[in-house]
Amino acid sequence: MKTYNEDRLKLLFENLKKEKRGGLGIFIAASDPNLEISLEILERLPQAGADMIELGMPFSDPMADGPTIQAASLRALKSGGSLKRTLEMVKKFRENDTKTPLVLMGYYNPIYNFGVKNFLIKAIKAGVDGLIIVDLPPEEDGELCLPAQKYNLPFIRLTAPTSDGERLPTILKNASGFIYYVSIMGITGTQSIATQNVQNAVKELKKHTGLPIAVGFGIKTRKDVADVTSFSDAAIVGSAIVNVIEQSLDSNGEGSDKTVADVLALVRDLAAGVRNKKIA
Amino acid sequence: MPTTNAPNTLREGPDENGHFGIFGGRYVAETLMPLVLDVENAWKTAKSDPIFWSELEYYRKHYIGRPSPLYFASRLTDYFQGAKLYFKRDELNHTGAHKINNVMGQALIARRMGKTKIIAETGAGQHGVATATACALFNLECEVFMGAEDVIRQKPNVDRMRLLGAKVHSVTSGSATLKDAMNEALRYWVSKADTHFYIIGTVAGPHPYPQMVRDFQCIIGEETKEQMFEAEGKLPDTLVACIGGGSNAIGLFHPFLDDDVEIIGVEAAGLGISTKQHAASLTGGRPGVLHGNRTYLLQDNDGQITEAHSISAGLDYPGIGPEHSWLFETGRIEYVSATDNEALEAFSLCSKLEGIIPALEPSHALAYIKNIISSLPKNHIIVMNMCGRGDKDLEAVIPRLEEMDLL
Ligand SMILES: Cc1ncc(COP(=O)(O)O)c(C=O)c1O
Numbered sequence: 001m002k003t004y005n006e007d008r009l010k011l012l013f014e015n016l017k018k019e020k021r022g023g024l025g026i027f028i029a030a031s032d033p034n035l036e037i038s039l040e041i042l043e044r045l046p047q048a049g050a051d052m053i054e055l056g057m058p059f060s061d062p063m064a065d066g067p068t069i070q071a072a073s074l075r076a077l078k079s080g081g082s083l084k085r086t087l088e089m090v091k092k093f094r095e096n097d098t099k100t101p102l103v104l105m106g107y108y109n110p111i112y113n114f115g116v117k118n119f120l121i122k123a124i125k126a127g128v129d130g131l132i133i134v135d136l137p138p139e140e141d142g143e144l145c146l147p148a149q150k151y152n153l154p155f156i157r158l159t160a161p162t163s164d165g166e167r168l169p170t171i172l173k174n175a176s177g178f179i180y181y182v183s184i185m186g187i188t189g190t191q192s193i194a195t196q197n198v199q200n201a202v203k204e205l206k207k208h209t210g211l212p213i214a215v216g217f218g219i220k221t222r223k224d225v226a227d228v229t230s231f232s233d234a235a236i237v238g239s240a241i242v243n244v245i246e247q248s249l250d251s252n253g254e255g256s257d258k259t260v261a262d263v264l265a266l267v268r269d270l271a272a273g274v275r276n277k278k279i280a
Numbered sequence: 281m282p283t284t285n286a287p288n289t290l291r292e293g294p295d296e297n298g299h300f301g302i303f304g305g306r307y308v309a310e311t312l313m314p315l316v317l318d319v320e321n322a323w324k325t326a327k328s329d330p331i332f333w334s335e336l337e338y339y340r341k342h343y344i345g346r347p348s349p350l351y352f353a354s355r356l357t358d359y360f361q362g363a364k365l366y367f368k369r370d371e372l373n374h375t376g377a378h379k380i381n382n383v384m385g386q387a388l389i390a391r392r393m394g395k396t397k398i399i400a401e402t403g404a405g406q407h408g409v410a411t412a413t414a415c416a417l418f419n420l421e422c423e424v425f426m427g428a429e430d431v432i433r434q435k436p437n438v439d440r441m442r443l444l445g446a447k448v449h450s451v452t453s454g455s456a457t458l459k460d461a462m463n464e465a466l467r468y469w470v471s472k473a474d475t476h477f478y479i480i481g482t483v484a485g486p487h488p489y490p491q492m493v494r495d496f497q498c499i500i501g502e503e504t505k506e507q508m509f510e511a512e513g514k515l516p517d518t519l520v521a522c523i524g525g526g527s528n529a530i531g532l533f534h535p536f537l538d539d540d541v542e543i544i545g546v547e548a549a550g551l552g553i554s555t556k557q558h559a560a561s562l563t564g565g566r567p568g569v570l571h572g573n574r575t576y577l578l579q580d581n582d583g584q585i586t587e588a589h590s591i592s593a594g595l596d597y598p599g600i601g602p603e604h605s606w607l608f609e610t611g612r613i614e615y616v617s618a619t620d621n622e623a624l625e626a627f628s629l630c631s632k633l634e635g636i637i638p639a640l641e642p643s644h645a646l647a648y649i650k651n652i653i654s655s656l657p658k659n660h661i662i663v664m665n666m667c668g669r670g671d672k673d674l675e676a677v678i679p680r681l682e683e684m685d686l687l
Contacts, residue, residue, distance in 0.1 A: 059583075060454065060584040060585045061454065061459065061571075063463050063467065082582040108307060109568045109579070111583070112567075112568060112574075134309050135307045135572075137308060139297060139306045140307055157310070158309065159310060162313075162473060163314075164314075171310065186467075190471070
């Protein structure tokens, strides 16, 4: 059994601590709008200032996602995206980047279909640093969370505003890597966050766990990123990035150099938010 | 109140985590978990409360019109020259289908939980109409999610829902049919956790829905058992029902699972299983995870859910309730399929010979019966669940029957 023996997430959060700043996590859907452009974006994200990457595994029925990421998922599938291809992208990415943590985010069915063990082995070999599987709550830990633990691969848990003191211990029990705090009650890309509420929730969460806490869902701007990382360990931006991809497509729905350039420009802007640069 | 069952029964599932063998479960986002757990708790409390059941019994009798008759279909029986055919006439329920059996139960639970707003998904629109109806009765706000395609092909039901005061959301995401309506309803529910109750229309979704919906539909089979003893002094030999998500079928079947009765579920074969244009998840799918449970699904090599196809909007779903997947694998129930055209022929035949215009969904069950009944002996008794009436389907059916020269 070839287990995961990297520590990219741990090293990142240690470094962030040293640098006295929060991290920036960037979500893109693998193969959106196609493999070539998606891979180019992925490879250039770290240089533009992304500290961590969440690579979405496209799924036909993304139950927890709003219209923006739904559309990204469908674009990816239409261009031939698949779980196999997502893993190939990670492998390519790792040829030139051995430092930036990359976690896979998505839904369980493609993994179940691929075979859990097969998936874990291939994901670790490709250079994946963790898994965020939206539709696997702690009640279903036997499916993938515990097998991932056996392979030493972080299984990142989502907590929500409804995760109260009674629910939290259940959620945190088998959590590893970091905690992903879902900052709004709803689906991705629909609302903006209420910073004060999120701050209180993160504070409460810290009483229950020593793991780093990243905040996502509803974070869109440099200011959001700056606000959120003033009290959490990382901010994750998804729909805002995917929106830029969508906006950049030509009338046939095809991406271009502009797609890559626009995404990277937004990432640079957001990255300034975690580095406490003055907003121009 | 459902009675507890003896050991060695097929009727005691699911386990406390909602599993029927490897099927079922609670595969939902953490944002949904507290809602699902709340529903489970409310259901558990209601289930053991005699007041809940007597309240439901009142509405079953005086509002839905239960018990529904068990009717001997004598002209079809004569026509086929084989086994005796009975219809369990759930199409005579208020609102014209079995869906209201479940809706009344869940609406009462929503009320007990103090919820004032209801959401529902619908395919054929029968579940949407039933939900809108209960909401009118109980003064609850109602929003129904329906695939944009279904909004067109089931227009009369859209009008009925609106008339009853419900808001119909036309869902354009994905393939714009039932599965997408369910995705959308789940997404909406997450953002309205405090006020809204989600009434799922079939034995799918996360635990406790498959169990809860089944228990509300079991009235169909319980009545059938009693009525059959009255009519024939014995158990039926064969039960047949159509399967979309599988709620009318499990409602008829479940009370008979431990009895010496042959049970057959009929999926929609659409244009034919080999064409891939069908909705037969057991015949043509394999296990996967969608909408909160593990079950048989239509999916491609990558685990992406594929579109179902059936002329019947109510059967046009790429999954099936998890308990059916379990009963399929244990071999207790035989699952077969009938095509669009076979269903249309049965639709026409039943209308002409019995004066009963069946919904397209149970027409699939009749279509299968048509294949087997003539070779069965005269003392063999078949009960089919006539789970809906066909008025809603006329717009889709009439041109097709004209084409087939069956009008
Ligand atoms: C009349 C009728 N029968 C059957 C179905 C299929 O659902 P189920 O398999 O849950 O009974 C529907 C669904 O809309 C329906 O309207």
